[in-house]
Amino acid sequence: MALKITLKPREKMIIGGAVLTNGSHSSCNLVIENKIPILRQKDIMSEAEADSALPQALFCHSANVHR
Secondary structure (H helix, E strand, O other), X not given: OOEEEEXXXXXXXXXXXXXXXXXXXXXXXXXXXXXXXXXXXXXXXXXXXXXXXXXXXXXXXHHHHOO
């Protein structure tokens, strides 16, 4: 079954290591038809949000994974 995602204007997401941006001034719909890692912009942790040991470990790990 496919995954349906709606991106808001200028919203970004990472799909399988590629950064996608909705360059439109309106929402767009995406349909993901196979299994691949997906991370939406709203779920990306910033360095400032890593304010304790566990979030800092997760932040460091994700920074190294996406290099």
